[in-house]
Amino acid sequence: MxxxxxxxxxxxxxxxxxxxxxxxxxxxxxxxxxxxxxxxxxxxxxxxxxxxxxxxxxxxxxxxxxxxxxxxxxxxxxxxxxxxxxxxxxxxxxxxxxxxxxxxxxxxxxxxxxxxxxxxxxxxxxxxxxxxxxxxxxxxxxxxxxxxxxxxxxxxxxxxxxxxxxxxxxxxxxxxxxxxxxxxxxxxxxxxSGNPKYKGKSFGSNAAANWGFHYGDTLTEPKKREVVTIYEVDATGERNWARAVYNFRWTPQTDPFGVVHPTIDYPGVPVDPRSITKNEKVLQNIRIPVxxxxxxxxxxxxxxxxxxxxxxxxxxxxxxxxxxxxxxxxxxxxxxxxxxxxxxxxxxxxxxxxxxxxxxxxxxxxxxxxxxxxxxxLPGTPLAELKYPLLETQDEWLLHGFSYANYLAELGPNAQSEIYKKSSVDLALRDAYHKMRHFLMTTQNLGEDEAISLMSIAVDFGITQVVDGNWGVHALVKKSIFPARGG
CATH class of the missing domain: 2.60.120.580 (Acetamidase/Formamidase-like domains)
Structure with a gap:
């Protein structure tokens, strides 16, 4: 409308x-x-x-x-x-x-x-x-x-x-x-939750899944297992932490069309509660910040x-x-x-x-x-030449580096499948470095040598995610280190 x-x-x-x-x-x-x-x-x-x-x-x-x-x-x-x-x-x-x-x-x-x-x-x-x-x-x-x-x-x-x-x-x-x-x-x-039985509560699911970084690198058998943990969140906003309700190991699920899903391979497959074993004493007395x-x-x-x-x-x-x-x-x-x-x-x-x-x-x-x-x-503003997602919080700027800055253009016609074979933290870190260098040079008028020195002593690089095909590293810089911007 x-x-x-x-x-x-x-x-x-x-x-x-x-x-x-x-x-x-x-x-x-x-x-x-x-x-x-x-x-x-x-x-x-x-x-x-x-x-x-x-x-x-x-x-x-x-x-x-x-x-x-x-x-x-x-x-x-x-x-x-x-x-x-x-x-x-x-x-x-x-x-x-x-x-x-x-x-x-x-x-x-x-x-x-x-x-x-x-x-x-x-x-x-x-x-x-x-x-x-x-x-x-x-x-x-x-x-x-x-x-x-x-x-x-x-x-x-x-x-x-x-x-x-x-x-x-x-x-x-x-x-x-x-x-x-x-x-x-x-x-x-x-x-x-829309179920009156759970009024005032929200719920979420954490899947330790086949695409996880940990998969196959576990201490106990079976090494390749998928485990789902259900968490409860207070929907009223009075409690700022979540608690685990139960977990279960994924078992083959048959969807309403008759397709069997031995792993978590398709979104929205309904889990038959009769096919799983719930472990209700998990993460006891642990409060997860929301x-x-x-x-x-x-x-x-x-x-x-x-x-x-x-x-x-x-x-x-x-x-x-x-x-x-x-x-x-x-x-x-x-x-x-x-x-x-x-x-x-x-x-x-x-x-x-x-x-x-x-x-x-x-x-x-x-x-x-x-x-x-x-x-x-945009020319003459800090948004000029911006070619990446830029996150601003009250106190920080964060730039997002990926293994491939534009994987759809860089990896050819099969990019949407090839990206899963080529990602690395090294590549994502280098992309985050390039973006932060650009940000400091264009928005703060620093020379390249100044920007590189500042990145090493005042910028925090963190691993955003290692599970989304195109892995991510973010670069965080505090606003407080820069002079106040003129009006």
């Missing part, structure tokens, strides 16, 4: 709406989720709706001087997670957008974890948005394509070549290749029509940095008209490296502001 409508209230029914019941439920849930932001805004459910014009502004970021001017009014959209508002496992430059927005507009976006069917009782049942996405019986799936692979793949449509459920895409008016899209994360809240964030967020690449959501790239994607949460801002180079922003892979918590393959994969709702920086306005 165009923001030009500027209606104070409009409800657009989604596939699960019945006589306004869904509308009322969404409004109630939305108001609870937004206690800390825009308390009096009017909202509605559906594919995507405008909540009207809001006279709002956010504190400017360090790079706001190149932002596209607006009229001082911003629309606010609410995008629920449903079968018709998500892409499962891929980015696409030509996918139909769920909404088109202006620079400066706000969006509250529901995101679902692709691991919800590891415990459907806790993470799917009673949640009509999740039920529409995860629906799967003998005749059909709620979302058929799951990944960028062929639709006739034996394991399932899309081949599981990409696994993350991403809400969107959102088209940004006026966005063109060469522009920069600034994404401000205003708020992040857990998605409560730091909600989005593992996958970015804009569509230009290099291919369907691009797997797993390896990150120069336009963002599956970066898996736990710092991409509330209060953070990420800058993405725009590669296609409209930018085509999408977000998913929500996490309750994750450590640097994401060593076993996943985080606590937990559904979240985020509120974002999208700000477009036009290419013509």
């Amino acid at each position: 165009s923001t030009s409508a500027r209606l104070p209230y409009q409800h657009v029914c989604g596939p699960n709406c019945r006589d306004g019941q869904h509308e009322a439920e969404v409004q109630e849930e939305f108001q609870v989720a937004r206690r800390s932001f825009l308390r009096d805004a009017m909202v509605a459910g559906g594919t995507a709706v405008s909540a009207g014009s809001l006279s709002l502004s956010m504190a400017p970021s360090a790079f706001a001087q190149s932002a596209r001017p607006g009229n001082g009014m911003a629309s606010h959209y609410y995008i629920p997670a449903a079968a018709n508002t998500v892409l499962w496992g891929y980015f696409s430059k030509s996918a139909k957008p769920v909404v088109e927005v202006d620079s400066g507009d706000f969006l509250t976006i529901e995101t679902l974890t692709h691991h919800a069917n590891d415990d459907a009782e806790r993470m799917v049942q009673g949640d009509r948005g999740a039920e529409s996405v995860f629906f799967w019986d003998r005749q059909r799936k709620g979302v058929n394509r799951r990944g960028a692979g062929p639709m006739d793949a034996k394991v399932g449509a899309g081949g599981g070549e990409g696994v993350h459920i991403c809400t969107g895409p959102v088209r940004v008016k006026g966005a063109e290749p060469g522009d920069i899209l600034e994404v401000r994360i205003v708020d992040v809240v857990p998605r409560p 730091r909600p964030h989005f593992g996958t967020m970015g804009v569509a690449p230009a290099e291919a029509e369907f691009v797997t959501s797993i390896p990150p790239n120069w336009t963002g994607g599956n970066i898996d940095n736990w710092r991409i949460g509330k209060g953070a801002t990420v800058y993405y180079p725009v590669a296609v008209p409209g930018a085509m922003f999408q977000v998913g892979d929500p996490h309750a918590s994750q450590g640097d490296s994401e060593l076993c393959g996943t985080a606590i994969e937990c559904s979240l709702t985020g509120t974002f502001q999208l700000i477009l920086h036009k290419k013509a306005d």
Whole structure:
């Protein structure tokens, strides 16, 4: 829906709406989720709706001087997670957008974890948005394509070549290749379980899986095993830590189409609780700090029509940095008209490296502001020449290096499969070095020798992840070491 409508209230029914019941439920849930932001805004459910014009502004970021001017009014959209508002496992430059927005507009976006069917009782049942996405019986799936692979793949449509459920895409008016899209994360809240049995709680799944760095390098038999641990998160926000509920070893699962999955090889396969043995005394009395964030967020690449959501790239994607949460801002180079922003892979918590393959994969709702920086306005600003995802927090700048900065362009026509054979931490570290050198020289006016010295004594390089095909190393520099930027 165009923001030009500027209606104070409009409800657009989604596939699960019945006589306004869904509308009322969404409004109630939305108001609870937004206690800390825009308390009096009017909202509605559906594919995507405008909540009207809001006279709002956010504190400017360090790079706001190149932002596209607006009229001082911003629309606010609410995008629920449903079968018709998500892409499962891929980015696409030509996918139909769920909404088109202006620079400066706000969006509250529901995101679902692709691991919800590891415990459907806790993470799917009673949640009509999740039920529409995860629906799967003998005749059909709620979302058929799951990944960028062929639709006739034996394991399932899309081949599981990409696994993350991403809400969107959102088209940004006026966005063109060469522009920069600034994404401000205003708020992040857990998605409560829809099952009344677990009221006030959220849940997530951690899979120590076959793509994990640890796989096969274990002390006990079987060496190659996959173990899923279910965690509980307080959905009310009163407790800032998660606890383990139980774990189980993956056993071959037969999906509703009759395909057997001996390993975790296709997203959304429902786990039959009768086929597993739950170990309920795990990680007892251990409190895991909750730091909600989005593992996958970015804009569509230009290099291919369907691009797997797993390896990150120069336009963002599956970066898996736990710092991409509330209060953070990420800058993405725009590669296609409209930018085509999408977000998913929500996490309750994750450590640097994401060593076993996943985080606590937990559904979240985020509120974002999208700000477009036009290419013509970038010269002379810190965003000039930005060709990589740049993360800004209150105190730091973080640059993301990958084994291949643009693997789709560098590895040829089979890049989406070849990348898994070629990644290394060495390559990712060198890319992070190159990007930080560029950042220091262009934004702080340092010479190359000055930048290299500063990197060795004041920049922290960390392993972002070693499980996403295109491995990542981030470079972190504190803002406090630089002189105050002039007005």
